[in-house]
Amino acid sequence: ISRSPFLNYTKTIEDENLALLYLRRDIQIPIILNAQDRDDEGYHEGKVANTRFGSFPHSTLIGVRWGSQIRASTVDTGSRGRGKRNQKRKLEDEAQDSDVTKVPVRADSGFAHLIPPTPENWTTSLPHRTQVVYTHDSSYILQRLRARPGTIIIEAGAGSGSFTHAACRAVYGHGGKVLSFEFHQPRYEKLQAELQAHKLDDLVELRHRDVCQDGFEGSDHKANAVFLDLPAPWLALKHLTRPGPLARDKAVRICTFSPCIEQVQRTVGDMRNLGWVDIEMVEITARRFEVRRDRVGHQEEGLKGVNSNAASVDEAVSRLAEIQKRMIHGDDEERVTKQCRLAKIKEAQTGRKLHIEGYLTHRSEIEAKLHTSYLVFAILPMEWSEDDEVKAQNQVIPDP
Numbered sequence: 547i548s549r550s551p552f553l554n555y556t557k558t559i560e561d562e563n564l565a566l567l568y569l570r571r572d573i574q575i576p577i578i579l580n581a582q583d584r585d586d587e588g589y590h591e592g593k594v595a596n597t598r599f600g601s602f603p604h605s606t607l608i609g610v611r612w613g614s615q616i617r618a619s620t621v622d623t624g625s626r627g628r629g630k631r632n633q634k635r636k637l638e639d640e641a642q643d644s645d646v647t648k649v650p651v652r653a654d655s656g657f658a659h660l661i662p663p664t665p666e667n668w669t670t671s672l673p674h675r676t677q678v679v680y681t682h683d684s685s686y687i688l689q690r691l692r693a694r695p696g697t698i699i700i701e702a703g704a705g706s707g708s709f710t711h712a713a714c715r716a717v718y719g720h721g722g723k724v725l726s727f728e729f730h731q732p733r734y735e736k737l738q739a740e741l742q743a744h745k746l747d748d749l750v751e752l753r754h755r756d757v758c759q760d761g762f763e764g765s766d767h768k769a770n771a772v773f774l775d776l777p778a779p780w781l782a783l784k785h786l787t788r789p790g791p792l793a794r795d796k797a798v799r800i801c802t803f804s805p806c807i808e809q810v811q812r813t814v815g816d817m818r819n820l821g822w823v824d825i826e827m828v829e830i831t832a833r834r835f836e837v838r839r840d841r842v843g844h845q846e847e848g849l850k851g852v853n854s855n856a857a858s859v860d861e862a863v864s865r866l867a868e869i870q871k872r873m874i875h876g877d878d879e880e881r882v883t884k885q886c887r888l889a890k891i892k893e894a895q896t897g898r899k900l901h902i903e904g905y906l907t908h909r910s911e912i913e914a915k916l917h918t919s920y921l922v923f924a925i926l927p928m929e930w931s932e933d934d935e936v937k938a939q940n941q942v943i944p945d946p
């Protein structure tokens with residue numbers, strides 16, 4: 547079982563693990579829990595996450611169930627500062643018998659929720675050192691690469707590690723590995739430290755390497771999937787060879803991720819020359835749809851308004867039909883009128899006013915905001931030598 551909180555879900559939050567402090571949908575703060583930290587003034591609430599919604603000492607977070615709502619504590623580490631002593635707080639702490647889990651909570655303080663890390667929330671909360679691959683792309687890429695437990699995937703460049711985390715979850719189990727490459731020294735070091743902190747370092751082999759110049763060698767594992775997020779992926783293609791870093795006995799699937807069509811053209815040309823087949827380019831455009839049911843306005847209040855000046859119920863009903871017709875911009879006039887007429891009959895029968903549900907409508911964003919990159923997919927078929935053919939011919943197929 548993996549030690550990583552990304553792969554092994556525990557019920558409660560454990561010390562020294564990564565967790566996300568969820569303040570709002572758009573504010574999630576990753577924290578590595580450390581309840582043992584004591585400062586030089588003798589406070590011992592562990593590290594403290596200071597947020598706009600208050601302070602959250604790590605000692606108040608350990609052992610609670612994932613998803614719990616946590617109240618901010620009164621610990622004011624901001625004003626306490628180093629060397630400055632908040633005597634009142636200190637005395638209160640001492641009065642609490644020095645129990646690190648007993649940090650007093652103010653009734654009117656803010657709150658946060660603690661949620662377990664996933665590749666999705668890590669992608670939206672990670673420290674950006676480069677452009678990153680977002681979930682709508684990485685999920686599509688990984689399924690097209692047929693990444694699954696046991697897959698050995700090559701990834702270059704690793705950048706901020708967004709795709710690395712998604713790949714880890716996809717290939718984890720049955721000996722799956724991520725063979726990752728990054729040539730920028732500080733990024734390589736930062737990602738290495740992160741992978742250790744996230745306990746993913748046994749799943750990811752990260753190498754500091756210029757793959758365009760020096761290739762992908764160095765691992766005992768042979769890859770059957772490749773993802774290249776590089777400015778010039780065509781320069782790296784020639785290193786994806788057999789013998790070499792690719793599995794000989796399996797088809798290898800590749801995806802390259804390039805923002806410009808010129809990069810795609812060069813990549814596709816070189817793929818053809820190197821024997822890759824089934825080459826295809828895909829662009830993912832994420833577009834937000836707002837789906838809702840438009841009401842006719844036949845709720846109590848709405849009906850009053852319509853009725854107030856109407857000479858009769860018939861007139862009110864025809865006005866409602868008119869309103870709904872305008873709202874749906876369609877030529878379903880007949881259907882709307884029928885719907886209102888039926889409602890009128892029902893009202894007469896029951897003596898109760900009815901809600902008339904409108905049609906389901908949707909509005910989409912006019913512009914898709916997320917042009918990220920073009921994805922080029924291709925396959926390098928399994929190697930098949932004359933020897934393989936002879937062996938296959940001589941193979942005795944057992945009689946069923």
Ligand code: SAM
Pocket residue numbers: 676677678679702703704705706707708709710727728729730733755756757758759775776777
């Ligand atoms: N896929 C990453 C993610 O999801 O966080 C982002 C990758 S970023 C756009 C591209 C990375 O490729 C950069 O960190 C860059 O340093 C690295 N890179 C560029 N050329 C490289 C090369 N020849 N060898 C290795 N890494 C390279």
